[in-house]
Amino acid sequence: MTSLRTKTFNFLVKSLIKPLASNSDLTAERFRKIQAFDKKHAHKLKLPKGAIEESTHLNNVPTLMIKKDKPYQQTNSIILYLHGGGYLFGSPHGYKRLTWPIAKQCDMPMAILDYRMAPDHVYPSALEDSIAAYKALLEQGYSSIFIMGDSAGGNLTLATLLKINQLKLTPPCAAVAISPWADLSMSGASAVYNMKNDPYIPGGPKQIEVAKLYAGNTPLDDPLLSPAFADYRGITTPLKITVGGPEVLLDDAKRVAESASKAGVEVDFKIWPDMAHVFPLFRFLPEGKACAKEIVDFIIHHQSQQLASEKALSA
Numbered sequence: 617m618t619s620l621r622t623k624t625f626n627f628l629v630k631s632l633i634k635p636l637a638s639n640s641d642l643t644a645e646r647f648r649k650i651q652a653f654d655k656k657h658a659h660k661l662k663l664p665k666g667a668i669e670e671s672t673h674l675n676n677v678p679t680l681m682i683k684k685d686k687p688y689q690q691t692n693s694i695i696l697y698l699h700g701g702g703y704l705f706g707s708p709h710g711y712k713r714l715t716w717p718i719a720k721q722c723d724m725p726m727a728i729l730d731y732r733m734a735p736d737h738v739y740p741s742a743l744e745d746s747i748a749a750y751k752a753l754l755e756q757g758y759s760s761i762f763i764m765g766d767s768a769g770g771n772l773t774l775a776t777l778l779k780i781n782q783l784k785l786t787p788p789c790a791a792v793a794i795s796p797w798a799d800l801s802m803s804g805a806s807a808v809y810n811m812k813n814d815p816y817i818p819g820g821p822k823q824i825e826v827a828k829l830y831a832g833n834t835p836l837d838d839p840l841l842s843p844a845f846a847d848y849r850g851i852t853t854p855l856k857i858t859v860g861g862p863e864v865l866l867d868d869a870k871r872v873a874e875s876a877s878k879a880g881v882e883v884d885f886k887i888w889p890d891m892a893h894v895f896p897l898f899r900f901l902p903e904g905k906a907c908a909k910e911i912v913d914f915i916i917h918h919q920s921q922q923l924a925s926e927k928a929l930s931a
């Protein structure tokens with residue numbers, strides 16, 4: 617049964633936020649202003665007590681490292697987080713408070729990537745950055761790397777997995793895609809039948825306008841741009857996908873889960889009824905907190921498997 621808090625949240629967002637998103641002027645200049653505002657103010661957000669942040673670079677890609685203020689028991693594990701925002705807004709500083717609880721419960725540091733975004737940096741800029749960062753983590757000796765992202769960051773998580781497979785790099789330990797925007801062409805059925813149900817993503821022509829700002833001259837059904845169209849054969853990384861039932865992106869998640877499963881990928885897929893886009897990041901919602909715990913359990917489980925494998929090999 618959906619909690620009263622979630623019902624209230626969905627009502628408020630649908631009443632106040634969705635109309636603004638639906639009627640906004642989605643020009644390149646508008647998104648440049650949003651990015652400038654974020655850059656000016658998001659760094660002022662403070663992490664909770666016990667957490668520290670460090671600005672660094674992974675193969676020249678700006679990155680915000682968030683971690684606890686005490687040494688970690690396991691020093692070879694890390695989460696590479698790819699933030700959402702339609703490839704047009706969002707930042708590590710804007711996400712650090714949302715993602716810190718997951719990093720804390722997993723007991724490992726999190727590298728939130730400040731990848732290049734549209735409109736000034738089109739595809740494949742973000743993918744180039746995520747691959748460069750992943751290579752840097754491998755070079756630094758991390759053997760248990762987890763890639764996670766939400767929305768456009770969920771798209772980038774999937775594209776990064778596919779590219780890692782193409783490049784024959786050591787695969788990550790596991791990956792998590794939260795409400796992934798996996799089809800930038802918005803061809804899934806839910807892009808139509810959930811337009812009125814989705815609490816705050818408008819969908820429709822405006823969503824495709826946003827997609828084209830990032831895609832540039834690349835067709836929207838290119839598999840590395842829209843991983844819903846990809847072939848997942850050869851992927852050995854366990855994948856967790858979570859999505860809300862009313863989302864316009866519901867079919868994006870479904871199609872990836874089905875394609876990956878058919879290709880032999882270990883997929884943990886769950887649809888949460890009545891839940892809005894990227895809800896696991898909203899821990900004030902009971903369902904968001906419960907889903908975040910499932911994500912943490914998934915990561916810890918695969919970290920334990922990796923550690924056991926490494927121990928067996930060294931014996």
